[in-house]
Amino acid sequence: MVRFSPGEPFAADAFARLALELHDAGGMEETVEAVVQFALQAESCAYAGVALRGRGGRIEIAAVTDPVVDAIYRAQIEAQDGPMVEAIGGRTVYVCDITATDQWPWWRAIALERGVGSVLHVPMLAAGQPVGVLSLYSLEPRAFSADDEAIAHILARHASVAVATARRDATMVQAVDARKLVGQAMGILMERFDLDADQAFAVLRRYSQAHNRKLRDVAQELIGTRRLPGNLPQRQ
Structure with a gap:
């Protein structure tokens, strides 16, 4: 001081x-x-x-x-x-x-x-x-x-x-944390549903828009529960 x-x-x-x-x-x-x-x-x-x-x-x-x-x-x-x-x-x-x-x-x-x-x-x-x-x-x-x-x-x-x-x-810290969460959630989707990176991100984005939730929150929920409520994602 x-x-x-x-x-x-x-x-x-x-x-x-x-x-x-x-x-x-x-x-x-x-x-x-x-x-x-x-x-x-x-x-x-x-x-x-x-x-x-x-x-x-x-x-x-x-x-x-x-x-x-x-x-x-x-x-x-x-x-x-x-x-x-x-x-x-x-x-x-x-x-x-x-x-x-x-x-x-x-x-x-x-x-x-x-x-x-x-x-x-x-x-x-x-x-x-x-x-x-x-x-x-x-x-x-x-x-x-x-x-x-x-x-x-x-x-x-x-x-x-x-x-x-x-x-x-x-x-900036929040943005970095959000990117890390989204990346981890994409990895879960890619492994579980045989999606590529673009498809996995599209799933997260569609769910975010459909449920009016932030992408970061959707990713955090997926990481915590290992699932997204609703229908399973489909390959595009």
């Missing part, structure tokens, strides 16, 4: 250390946890959090430094509204003194009840697409300066690249 000594000035080498740490993170959870912990040290905030945009635009809580952030996040996710939702969907920075804003009165009440005075949401973008939001919360009103916002932007960019890379790597 990147650490700062008391009184140490915030400098570019701190981001370099963070970039190395994110590169070495073991996965998505470790990546976003490193980001929020770094934010606590680098920014004028009491709490920090990262929410990620998943498939279908669903927002998921990825990391928080305190239950306060979790509660504020969940209220907005359930309402599908609020500054965090707006920051992700609209790709816009949201910074405000909660004690002085009239926006989202229900959200304002939740934040004030938990002692939050200021909030800063910075969208996380990768290849121009939203992947999440970095959120900073302070107990003080008007806590975030222009310098804080600039640092948050840099931190969000680092986090965006790390998250996008982690997701890409996870997708």
Whole structure:
């Protein structure tokens, strides 16, 4: 974990250390946890959090430094509204003194009840697409300066690249696993029914389409049960 000594000035080498740490993170959870912990040290905030945009635009809580952030996040996710939702969907920075804003009165009440005075949401973008939001919360009103916002932007960019890379790597691993499963299932069909590779793949694909199931799942079922429900495959 990147650490700062008391009184140490915030400098570019701190981001370099963070970039190395994110590169070495073991996965998505470790990546976003490193980001929020770094934010606590680098920014004028009491709490920090990262929410990620998943498939279908669903927002998921990825990391928080305190239950306060979790509660504020969940209220907005359930309402599908609020500054965090707006920051992700609209790709816009949201910074405000909660004690002085009239926006989202229900959200304002939740934040004030938990002692939050200021909030800063910075969208996380990768290849121009939203992947999440970095959120900073302070107990003080008007806590975030222009310098804080600039640092948050840099931190969000680092986090965006790390998250996008982690997701890409996870997708590649899944794709490799799927190819292995399909190949193993094809081998079973080829041996049992005297099919060639093209015919065995055609059987799996037809079954996948007919039953509206992913090819990977069909292959995994065949490997596990050594059979496909329904009629036996026929040579083509």
